[in-house]
Amino acid sequence: MIPKDHPRYRSLMVRERLSQCAKEGIVALEGLAAHGRGEAFDYLLGERTTPSALQAARTAAALLLTADRAVISVNGNTAALATAEVGALARASGAAVEVNLFHRTEERIRRITALLEEHGVDVLTGTPERLIPLSHDRAWCLPEGIGSADVVLVPLEDGDRCAALRAMGKQVITIDLNPLSRTARTATLTIVDELTRALPNITAACSELDSGTAARLAGSLDNAYLLRAAIEEIQERLDHALD
Numbered sequence: 001m002i003p004k005d006h007p008r009y010r011s012l013m014v015r016e017r018l019s020q021c022a023k024e025g026i027v028a029l030e031g032l033a034a035h036g037r038g039e040a041f042d043y044l045l046g047e048r049t050t051p052s053a054l055q056a057a058r059t060a061a062a063l064l065l066t067a068d069r070a071v072i073s074v075n076g077n078t079a080a081l082a083t084a085e086v087g088a089l090a091r092a093s094g095a096a097v098e099v100n101l102f103h104r105t106e107e108r109i110r111r112i113t114a115l116l117e118e119h120g121v122d123v124l125t126g127t128p129e130r131l132i133p134l135s136h137d138r139a140w141c142l143p144e145g146i147g148s149a150d151v152v153l154v155p156l157e158d159g160d161r162c163a164a165l166r167a168m169g170k171q172v173i174t175i176d177l178n179p180l181s182r183t184a185r186t187a188t189l190t191i192v193d194e195l196t197r198a199l200p201n202i203t204a205a206c207s208e209l210d211s212g213t214a215a216r217l218a219g220s221l222d223n224a225y226l227l228r229a230a231i232e233e234i235q236e237r238l239d240h241a242l243d
């Protein structure tokens with residue numbers, strides 16, 4: 001039992017949830033390491049949504065709303081941490097949901113799909129093909145999902161695969177606490193924020209944006225500016241860390 005008055009209560013609860021999901025075969029063991037890296041950057045950001053992250057989330061809503069075919073790609077960590085938030089965003093944006101794994105096994109795909117469906121999320125099904133220009137199992141996706149999407153939201157993506165999706169001509173939106181990662185720098189749009197804070201911000205923006213504002217936000221997208229702003233937020237906090 002984690003005591004409720006522990007100063008790191010939320011973080012400890014999330015770790016417990018992830019380790020439980022790892023035991024159930026939903027989260028890959030590598031996903032636990034990825035989470036740790038994310039936590040470190042969240043500490044540096046002050047565990048809050050920065051103004052530039054909110055602007056990025058609103059821009060993400062604009063890209064999803066103006067897409068011909070948007071897909072939210074769900075991996076093990078995303079399913080474990082944010083099933084309900086993924087469902088809410090899919091409903092608000094009209095995006096489809098595809099389970100797509102870096103460490104892919106049919107068993108994990110089944111378990112993650114079941115978890116999403118238990119929460120009322122419609123999950124794309126079909127016969128996957130090796131459409132992403134990468135070797136091994138990282139290439140698989142659904143032709144009627146990521147394969148034909150023009151906009152893909154991939155929270156917690158790997159840099160290599162993000163680049164491959166970009167090479168396919170897709171607009172890639174990612175959520176990544178590390179503004180220096182290859183993913184953050186390769187994506188069309190990076191939201192430097194924690195997954196469970198970022199997803200509801202995108203969902204809220206989907207309901208708020210009118211089509212004129214959405215078109216303006218999508219048109220003025222500048223990811224390098226957003227990443228620089230995130231790094232400046234960290235710099236600012238470090239400058240005053242011991243005050």
Ligand code: ATP
Pocket residue numbers: 034035036037038039041081156157158159160175176177178181182183184193194195196
């Ligand atoms: P890259 O391949 O992009 O250079 P990496 O290899 O350092 O990055 P990965 O292990 O591929 O990192 O992916 C994990 C990424 O996800 C990390 O950058 C981490 O900061 C981020 N991350 C982990 N958990 C969360 C979370 N809950 N919310 C947002 N980002 C997260």
Ligand code: MG
Pocket residue numbers: 157158159160
């Ligand atoms: Mg990586």
